[in-house]
Amino acid sequence: xxxxxxxxxxxxxxxxxxxxxxxxxxxxxxxxxxxxxxxxxxxxxxxxxxxxxxxxxxxxxxxxxxxxxx
Numbered sequence: 055x056x057x058x059x060x061x062x063x064x065x066x067x068x069x070x071x072x073x074x075x076x077x078x079x080x081x082x083x084x085x086x087x088x089x090x091x092x093x094x095x096x097x098x099x100x101x102x103x104x105x106x107x108x109x110x111x112x113x114x115x116x117x118x119x120x121x122x123x124x
Contacts, residue, residue: 055079075099089122 055078078096085091097114 089120092119092121094119 057076060073076098080094082092095116
């Protein structure tokens with residue numbers, strides 16, 4: 055998945071523009087009775103000067119999930 059966010063200044067003090075890329079990928083595999091395991095990676099190129107107030111987010115986020123249905 056990939057996306058580009060473009061938020062404009064809405065006139066409120068301290069709120070600037072926020073423009074950044076958001077990229078992600080995931081792989082999943084289902085096992086018969088053990089459930090489903092997924093591996094996910096996401097990256098958002100956000101600078102600390104953006105209106106979102108987020109710290110620099112140049113590092114990708116990685117996680118593994120496991121789901122079982124009964």
